[in-house]
Amino acid sequence: MDTDELEVGLIGGTGEEGRGLALRWARAGAHVTIGSRALEKAKATADELNHILEAHADERAGHWIDFGENRDASAASEFSLLTVPFAYAA
Secondary structure, eight states: GGGOOOOOEETTTTHHHHHHHHHHHHHTTOEEEEESHHHHHHHHHHHHOOOOOOOOOOOTTTTEOOOOOOOHHTTTOSSEEEOOOOOHOO
């Protein structure tokens, strides 16, 4: 599968782990959806990361990061990753 065809959902993606993975996958061309329990938090994170991507746009410009609640991020993706610190995974 080509990275440009990859749909990635990051459950709990507003923390350090999720932010780092979202930026790396988006720069590689994947379509990323940041998920959170709080829609406002997911939107704020996606907006921040999209601003970073715009500022450093290269040939992959246009592969932006979307947002939604955790269930939406999971439903919109073919690959979901839980990106919360281990202590909160249970």
